Amino acid sequence: MASGVKPRVKVPKKATAGDVITIKTLISHKMESGQRKDGDGNLVPRSIINRFTADFNGQNVIDVLIEPAVSTNPFFEFEAVVPEAGEFQFAWYDDDGTVYETGKKIAIG
Amino acid sequence: MELTRRQTLTIGSGTFAFAALAGLPAFASLTDDAVAAMTNGAELIDGGIDITAPEIAENGNTVPIAVSAPGAVEIALFASGNPTPAVATFKFGPLSGSRSGSTRIRLAKTQDVVAIAKMEDGTFRQASATVKVTIGGCGG
Numbered sequence: 001m002a003s004g005v006k007p008r009v010k011v012p013k014k015a016t017a018g019d020v021i022t023i024k025t026l027i028s029h030k031m032e033s034g035q036r037k038d039g040d041g042n043l044v045p046r047s048i049i050n051r052f053t054a055d056f057n058g059q060n061v062i063d064v065l066i067e068p069a070v071s072t073n074p075f076f077e078f079e080a081v082v083p084e085a086g087e088f089q090f091a092w093y094d095d096d097g098t099v100y101e102t103g104k105k106i107a108i109g
Numbered sequence: 110m111e112l113t114r115r116q117t118l119t120i121g122s123g124t125f126a127f128a129a130l131a132g133l134p135a136f137a138s139l140t141d142d143a144v145a146a147m148t149n150g151a152e153l154i155d156g157g158i159d160i161t162a163p164e165i166a167e168n169g170n171t172v173p174i175a176v177s178a179p180g181a182v183e184i185a186l187f188a189s190g191n192p193t194p195a196v197a198t199f200k201f202g203p204l205s206g207s208r209s210g211s212t213r214i215r216l217a218k219t220q221d222v223v224a225i226a227k228m229e230d231g232t233f234r235q236a237s238a239t240v241k242v243t244i245g246g247c248g249g
Contacts, residue, residue: 020206033215035192060202062210069188069196071171071213071246078199079206 005029006074009090011104015082017101023054023061027100033068034095049074049100051093057086114118124176140189144225144235147185153225153235158184161211162238169216169246177209178226178234184210185227190220 010024027049034046048068054061061080080088085108092100144153158178166172176184177198186196199210208226218221223237 022206034198044177055202056204058206061204062202063200064210064212065198065200067193067195067197069191069215070213075213076210077175077212078210081204081206083204 005092005098005100007090007092007096007100007102009088009102009104011088011106014107014109017084017108019082020079021082021106022077022079023088024075024077025052025054025090026073028073029092029094031068031070031072031074035068047095049092049094052076053076053091053093054080055089056080056082057084061088063079082108084108139185140194140223143187143194144223147225147227148233151231151233153233155235157228157234158226158236160178160222160236160238162240164190164221164239165241165243166216167243169218169244170236171213171246172216172240172242173211173213174222175209176224177207177224178224178228179208179227180228180230181208181234182229183227184208185225186214186226187223188214188216188220189223190216190218192217194219196222216240216242217245218242 005028007027009024012021015021029049032047036044038044046068050066052064052066062078064076088104089104161175161248171193178184185198185202187194188196196214219241221237221239226234228234
């Protein structure tokens with residue numbers, strides 16, 4: 001499924017250099033596990049997001065391998081160090097090869 | 110009541126058998142296999158890792174789980190009662206603020222959720238939490 005996928009990310013707008021901030025991410029996605037059957041008893045094929053990464057100015061923050069046991073609309077919360085002003089890059093990798101990306105800028109102040 | 114020698118023996122061996130049964134690991138071998146694949150058979154140490162899960166989850170489709178293990182490079186989550194035990198693996202990069210993460214997972218039935226952390230020194234830590242599930246989350 002590649003339609004209606006919308007990533008949402010919550011990052012503070014400002015931080016002090018060296019601060020640890022909390023980031024929350026959510027992406028709307030069915031996360032079809034491949035275990036479910038449709039009305040006719042046929043198995044619904046698996047279609048999930050299998051990887052999520054967060055980077056800051058090219059340096060990795062977290063890299064999550066996702067299995068079908070992660071819920072619909074996968075949600076992740078984690079913490080990151082902000083050494084300088086810059087931009088967070090988030091990427092979700094779909095089973096069908098699509099990569100959903102979004103970025104958030106953060107200022108030092 | 111006076112116990113005969115025979116009765117005493119029966120009671121004694123019964124207690125022993127019960128203790129041996131209770132001592133067995135509560136989770137299925139599929140999980141053991143998945144864990145062994147990650148650790149290469151290394152010893153698992155209890156403690157040094159925290160797992161936060163609800164005691165009772167009304168809806169097995171979204172169960173909030175949080176893990177944290179200071180000094181970990183990687184934390185993997187396993188659900189012992191799911192058709193496939195692997196849930197998610199968090200790998201922490203250089204800019205990670207704390208070795209923790211939280212997500213929402215699916216649980217098919219009441220079961221133990223196991224977290225295994227790979228530490229910087231190469232050892233493995235484990236923690237588990239039992240979650241009671243009222244409605245399973247894997248479809249039918």
